[in-house]
Amino acid sequence: MNNNKKVINFLPYILVISILLLLVTFGNGNATKVFNYNEFSASAEKMEFKDVRMSVGTTVVNIGGTYENNGKLENFTVSVPKTDENIQWLSDIFAKNKNTKVEVLDANRETFMEMFLKNFFPFLLLGGVAIFLFSKMNAGGSNKAFEFSKSRAKIEGNIKVRFKDVAGCDEEKEEVKEIIDYLKDPKRFTDMGARIPKGMLMVGPPGTGKTLLAKAVAGEADVPFFSISGSDFVEMFVGTGASRVRDMFKKAKQTAPCIVFIDEIDAVGRQRGAGMGGGNDEREQTLNQMLVEMDGMEENKGIVIIAATNRPDVLDPALLRSGRFDRQITVNLPDKKGRYEILKVHARNKKLSSEISLENLAKRTPGFSGADLENVLNEGAILAVRDKRKVITMADLDEAIDRVMMGPAKKSKKYTEQEKRLVAYHEAGHAVIGLKLKDADKVEKVTIIPRGQAGGYNLMTPQEEKMFPTKADFMAQITGLMGGRVAEDVMFNEISAGASNDIQKATKIAKAMVRSWGMSSLGPIQYDDGSGNVFLGRDYSSGSNYSGEIAYEIDKEIRKIINECYDKAKEIIEGNKDLLTLIAETLIEEETITSEQINNLVEYGSIHSPEEIKKQEEQNEDSNVENIQNAEEAKVAEEETVKETKEKAEVEKSFDDALKELTKHSEE
Structure with a gap:
């Protein structure tokens, strides 16, 4: 063919x-x-x-x-x-x-x-x-002449994705199960007089599984799946987007029951009239046509629109009203249990070592999305193949986590001796705060091997994951961020530019405490719009919602929080100089130490516990005894070899003498 x-x-x-x-x-x-x-x-x-x-x-x-x-x-x-x-x-x-x-x-x-x-x-x-030749030049796919107005939605049938392939979002699955039941048996809902939602909007950070969940709905319901990106509607030709919307809904009606999935709907569904210089008429026409088509959809006709976005704050209010997108489902980053379930799904086809605990791996990856976790396991598999191992080890996954967070290690980049000591004490300062401050994050790993833009870093995880952190939690987090700069100041009476990222994170938290969460003497008043990312078309002309005097007070409160945390970090560092020096000197020698080794340093003053030392000594003794036995056996074997050689020589001499004697008699 x-x-x-x-x-x-x-x-x-x-x-x-x-x-x-x-x-x-x-x-x-x-x-x-x-x-x-x-x-x-x-x-x-x-x-x-x-x-x-x-x-x-x-x-x-x-x-x-x-x-x-x-x-x-x-x-x-x-x-x-x-x-x-x-x-x-x-x-x-x-x-x-x-x-x-x-x-x-x-x-x-x-x-x-x-x-x-x-x-x-x-x-x-x-x-x-x-x-x-002309027809061949204009043939093929979406580039055919005069087919600009046709829908670019891809129709997929026989979807293989099921709910068992989507983990870490149990509540979200419950929200969409009614859609599956309706698509399978619509009569139950129509007899009750219920109207199934025309559209569902999935909102959440990138990589949390919004597209995968939408596919799982189509797979569970066993219906066709139309998928299209919001950017596929808009073209340089006026009216093309609106025509594509009409064509897409026409095809969906012909294929009903089905699911129409629009990814990144904010590309076409942004607020109208929010463009700089008059807006984008073509995009707004496309949005208007989508609104009309969703209104024109008859109830309970077997068509469900599922859209996904990372920016719900920029969507047009008319798109979000009931009757269009009736239900908004937030797909958040998974918690520890969710991460464990996600890791189990992605580990199905991976050859993992028996020492690996996915539950412990889930504890060490707070804030990771489902895509990040899949990438961690994939990077671990690549590292195992690179080192020609038959299974993925925990060391591979440790390195994979570091790679996903910070990038590959820059082993060729060499410190001067002074820089190495400075980085070691900086990272040790973070570790000491994590060990000695009550609400601070737990230290999982400390390294001074450069990665990305960082000269070293601390992998720190919360003691327990909370939905609503308190003021004490945020203060402890800022104090931990100040630990590195304080350690430099206390031990070297000098500060470096290595704390720039720590200062940036600490300032961001302090600003949010004062302006958004009401955790200052200014009281429970929000001085921020709370929208997160700025939408230029909407927010460009909006002024500040507080006066200049309040701005001055906000700056004072932010400075007060940072200074208070800095003083607290300095108090802890000065009270634990011995521990700081011990961790820093160990880092200089080992370059990377884990939480278990840090705990051993705190308790025993060595990265090895007495049990580990004793076990190592026993192994050394067994090795020495085995070496002595091997030496004795080698000596006995050597003596036997010498004895056999002598006996053989004597036999050969006797044989030669007998042969000479026989020859002599023959001559006589």
Whole structure:
């Protein structure tokens, strides 16, 4: 089948090349000399003709053939007026040479079909090839000419994704189960007088599984799945987007029951009139048509619109009202249990070592989305293949987490000795705050190996994941962020630029505490609009919703929080200099230490516990005993070898003596 397609694709080129070759062959191959009547009448007496073909018409006589010119045969043609004198003259000239072969042709012998093929067929063939090439250039997919207004929605049937393939969003599954029940058995709902939601809007951070959940709904209901991106509606041609919306809904009605999934709907569903300089008329027309189509959908006709976005704050209010998108489902980042379930799903086809605990891995990855967790397992598998291991180890997954968070380790980047000590004490400062402050995050791993833009980092996880963190939690978090800068100040009486990211995070938290969460002396008043990301078209002209005096008070409160946390961090660091030095010096030597090793440092002053040291000593003793036994066995074996060698030499000597004695007797 593929070979036939290749031949068809090359067919136009083969035809064009063949026609060109024919033209070249017939045009230049024979070099025919065309005489006019005067030239021919003047030179005909001297020409030696070989072959002559005469076609006598009503007014002229067409003559063609060959003649000899300087020993070479050349073709010629000429038209002579038809008169009795000319015909007699031609007959005499051709009869003069006995070697001349004359053939008289009937002028009416050529049929109409022959004339047509001779005169018009080449032009028709060239025209057909040109049309064929033009059609091939404009064929294929969505680039066909005059098909700009057609919907680009991809229709998928027999979806394989099921709810078992989607983990970490149990509540969201419950919200969409009614849609599945309706698509399977709509009569139950219509008998009760219930109207199924026309549309559902899935909102959440990137990578949380919104698209996967929508596919799972189609898979569970076993209905066709239309998928399209919001950006596929808008084109440079005016009216194209609205036409595509109409075509998409038309196809959906023909395929009902079905699910229409619009990904990144904010690309077309943004607030109208919010564009700079008058807005985008084409996008707004597309949105208007979508609103009309969703209103025009009859109730309980088996069409469910599911849309996904990361920016619900920029969507037009008319799109979100009941009757269009009746239900809004928030797909948040998974908690520890959700991460564990997601890891189990993605670990199905992975060869994991028996030492790996997915539950512990879930504890170490707070804030990871489902896509991040899948990437962690995939990176771990790639590292195992790179190192030619048969299973994925915990070390592979540790490195994979670091890669997803910070990027690959820059092992070629070397510190100076002074920089290495500075980074070690900086990271040790974070670790000490995590160990000694009550509400601070737990230290999981500390490293001074550079990654990304960071010279080193601490992997710290919350003691327990909370839905509503308190002021004490935020204060402890800021204090932990200040730990690195404080350690530099206390130990070296110097500060570096390495704390810039810590300062940025701490300032962001302090601003939110004052402006959004009311955790300052300014009281429970929100001085922020709370919208998160700025929408330029809407927020460009909006002024501040507080006065200049309040802005000054806000700055004072933010500074107060940061200074209070800095002083708290300094108090802890100065009270635990020995622990700080111990962790930092261990980091300088080991470069990376884990939470278990840090706990051993706190309790025993060494990264190894007494049990580990004892076990290692026992292993060393066993190894020494085994080495002694092996040495003794080697010695005994050597003595036996020497003894065997001596005995063999004695036997050989006795044999030689006997042979000599026998030879002597023989000679006598």
